[in-house]
Amino acid sequence: xxxxxxxxxxxxxxxxxxxxxxxxxxxxxxxxxxxxxxxxxxxxxxxxxxxxxxxxxxxxxxxxxxxxxxxxxxxxxxxxxxxxxxxxxxxxxxxxxxxxxxxxxxxxxxxxxxxxxxxxxxxxxxxxxxxxxxxxxxxxxxxxxxxxxxxxxxxxxxxxxxxxxxxxxxxxxxxxxxxxxxxxxxxxxxxxxxxxxxxxxxxxxxxxxxxxxxxxxxxxxxxxxxxxxxxxxxxxxxx
Amino acid sequence: xxxxxxxxxxxxxxxxxxxxxxxxxxxxxxxxxxxxxxxxxxxxxxxxxxxxxxxxxxxxxxxxxxxxxxxxxxxxxxxxxxxxxxxxxxxxxxxxxxxxxxxxxxxxxxxxxxxxxxxxxxxxxxxxxxxxxxxxxxxxxxxxxxxxxxxxxxxxxxxxxxxxxxxxxxxxxxxxxxxxxxxxxxxxxxxxxxxxxxxxxxxxxxxxxxxxxxxxxxxxxxxxxxxxxxxxxxxxxxx
Numbered sequence: 001x002x003x004x005x006x007x008x009x010x011x012x013x014x015x016x017x018x019x020x021x022x023x024x025x026x027x028x029x030x031x032x033x034x035x036x037x038x039x040x041x042x043x044x045x046x047x048x049x050x051x052x053x054x055x056x057x058x059x060x061x062x063x064x065x066x067x068x069x070x071x072x073x074x075x076x077x078x079x080x081x082x083x084x085x086x087x088x089x090x091x092x093x094x095x096x097x098x099x100x101x102x103x104x105x106x107x108x109x110x111x112x113x114x115x116x117x118x119x120x121x122x123x124x125x126x127x128x129x130x131x132x133x134x135x136x137x138x139x140x141x142x143x144x145x146x147x148x149x150x151x152x153x154x155x156x157x158x159x160x161x162x163x164x165x166x167x168x169x170x171x172x173x174x175x176x177x178x179x180x181x182x183x184x185x186x187x188x189x190x191x192x193x194x195x196x197x198x199x200x201x202x203x204x205x206x207x208x209x210x211x212x213x214x215x216x217x218x219x220x221x222x223x224x225x226x227x228x229x230x231x232x233x234x235x236x237x238x239x
Numbered sequence: 240x241x242x243x244x245x246x247x248x249x250x251x252x253x254x255x256x257x258x259x260x261x262x263x264x265x266x267x268x269x270x271x272x273x274x275x276x277x278x279x280x281x282x283x284x285x286x287x288x289x290x291x292x293x294x295x296x297x298x299x300x301x302x303x304x305x306x307x308x309x310x311x312x313x314x315x316x317x318x319x320x321x322x323x324x325x326x327x328x329x330x331x332x333x334x335x336x337x338x339x340x341x342x343x344x345x346x347x348x349x350x351x352x353x354x355x356x357x358x359x360x361x362x363x364x365x366x367x368x369x370x371x372x373x374x375x376x377x378x379x380x381x382x383x384x385x386x387x388x389x390x391x392x393x394x395x396x397x398x399x400x401x402x403x404x405x406x407x408x409x410x411x412x413x414x415x416x417x418x419x420x421x422x423x424x425x426x427x428x429x430x431x432x433x434x435x436x437x438x439x440x441x442x443x444x445x446x447x448x449x450x451x452x453x454x455x456x457x458x459x460x461x462x463x464x465x466x467x468x469x470x471x472x473x474x475x476x477x478x
Contacts, residue, residue: 072413124376134413137363137388149376149389154411172393174311174373 005181005224005237008199010173011119012128012151014160014184015136017208019127020106020143023047027210029102033095039088044210046086051209053078058130058159068157070132076100103131104138108145109205115230116145122239124148128169128182130159149173161192170198181224183233187216190223201225201233244420244463244476247438249412250358251367251390253399253423254375256447258366259345259382262286266449268341272334278327283449285325290448292317297369297398307396309371315339342370343377347384348444354469355384357478363387367408367421369398388412400431409437420463422472426455429462440464440472 016022023044030043057074060066069077079100083091091099119125125148127136132154140147149172153159156168170177177197184190185205194200202223209215219226227233255261262283269282296313299305308316318339322330330338358364364387366375371393379386388411392398395407409416416436423429424444433439441462448454458465466472 120380124380126376132413133388133390133411137365137412141359141363141387146385147388148380149372149386151372152411155394172372172391173376174371 004178005199007178008123008181008237009175009179010124010126011181011183011201012126012166012169012173012193012198014182014186014189015127015129015131015139016103016106017205018183018185018203019108019112019145020139021109021207022051022103022106023208023210025102025106026050029099029105033099037091037095041086041088046082048209049085050078050082053082061159062162070154071130072100072103072132072135075103103135105142106139108143109229111229111231113144115234116147118234118239119230119237120146120148122237124173126151126169126173128160128165129153130165161188163192163196166193166196166198170196187220190220194222199224201227203227203229203233243417244438246417247362247420247476248414248418249363249365250420250422250440251365251405251408251412251432251437253421253425253428254366254368254370254378255342255345256444257422257424257442258347258351258384259378260348260446261290261342261345262447262449264341264345265289268338268344272338276330276334280325280327285321287448288324289317289321292321300398301401309393310369311339311342311371311374314342342374344381345378347382348468350468350470352383354473355386357473358469358476359385359387361476361478363412365390365408365412367399367404368392369404400427402431402435405432405435405437409435426459429459433461438463440466442466442468442472 013019026047027043030046034041057078061069083089116125127147127150129136130153133152136150136152151169151172153165156164158164170180181199181201182190182193183201183203185203185208190200190202200223202219204217206217225236227236252258265286266282269285273280296317300308322328355364366386366389368375369392372389372391375389375391390408390411392404395403397403409419420438420440421429421432422440422442424442424447429439429441439462441458443456445456464475466475
């Protein structure tokens with residue numbers, strides 16, 4: 001860790017994947033729905049395709065092909081496409097709505113609650129996520145998380161990794177970039193944060209894409225901190 | 240209470256005066272500063288004049304005489320004028336900064352923490368205040384308050400009672416006006432909330448302006464709930 005981190009006043013957190021496990025709940029609820037409706041679907045594969053649809057959908061907003069569309073609406077759009085792809089085009093509206101709502105019922109990784117509690121003693125701890133305010137507020141409540149504040153990409157009408165989102169976060173916190181550390185399990189997020197002058201902490205989430213996921217966990221030497229989880233992050237930040 | 244309040248999903252709270260006691264800390268810190276610097280000032284009067292300067296300053300933004308200026312910056316502007324008015328124009332920058340920062344060190348009224356904790360069990364509980372995000376985040380942390388989310392007028396670049404602020408809050412919560420209740424100790428705030436279709440809860444804060452303040456506490460028959468404090472509000476809302 002660079003000794004300059006003593007200037008850090010706030011930590012901003014990526015949420016989906018970094019704080020919350022999205023795959024296990026989709027898998028569990030999908031299987032349940034499959035059982036009820038007699039559907040033969042590989043829900044793990046569906047979850048992964050659904051998640052993978054998210055970047056191209058945000059790119060459509062970024063390129064202006066879609067006018068500003070918040071995360072809730074994007075998720076639903078992606079889900080409809082994914083269901084067709086998996087031969088589930090006949091699934092009714094109530095079932096689609098129920099499935100789309102799974103993003104409000106995600107669970108935090110086991111280290112998150114304790115880690116955030118420790119980090120909040122020393123730092124302003126904020127969510128900085130592509131999720132919309134409604135979703136971030138709802139899922140945080142469901143998962144029992146307490147933030148000092150929630151900052152949604154929706155407030156900048158841009159999606160990460162657009163620099164506008166990080167800059168919006170820094171501005172609303174009333175701080176300078178070198179006073180804020182971005183915490184994420186995704187390298188592209190940290191590279192973009194670093195480009196605006198923020199500190200970066202890479203948290204490894206080996207199970208984000210399930211047991212067969214094998215994400216690239218090699219830390220980038222550009223990152224200021226590499227942590228195994230939020231408790232390790234707190235320890236490395238001296239809390 | 241109207242039985243229609245069962246549609247309520249979220250409560251939005253005015254902060255300064257309704258949640259936090261601003262006068263006691265200004266008085267205490269002002270007296271302390273006066274002692275250190277040997278200043279003969281009626282700090283209670285100064286606190287009241289400072290607080291009263293806030294509406295006209297926001298009106299200057301509203302009329303476009305001032306471009307968008309956030310609450311932190313407005314407070315400082317008002318403080319400088321008030322200090323001159325009280326013959327304290329010679330007070331140095333560090334002392335001014337220290338005094339302006341008192342808004343980050345306010346305390347919650349005694350019923351607030353327990354009341355909010357109960358209300359959060361059933362409702363999304365959000366701050367909806369003219370304070371900027373930095374200030375609301377900082378003072379909430381200082382006062383030990385936990386919100387589901389913080390919504391600042393800064394996000395709408397309008398000040399309450401402009402309807403844009405209430406509408407921004409409703410939109411970011413992803414709700415309809417009739418699903419949200421505004422909670423405030425100030426009638427103008429509730430009248431504006433009601434005009435956009437929100438429910439209204441009037442909380443009496445007889446000591447906001449000190450023991451000699453005598454604010455008008457007569458409830459308006461238009462308000463859906465009149466509560467003595469946040470615990471009473473929780474009880475009336477069935478939590």
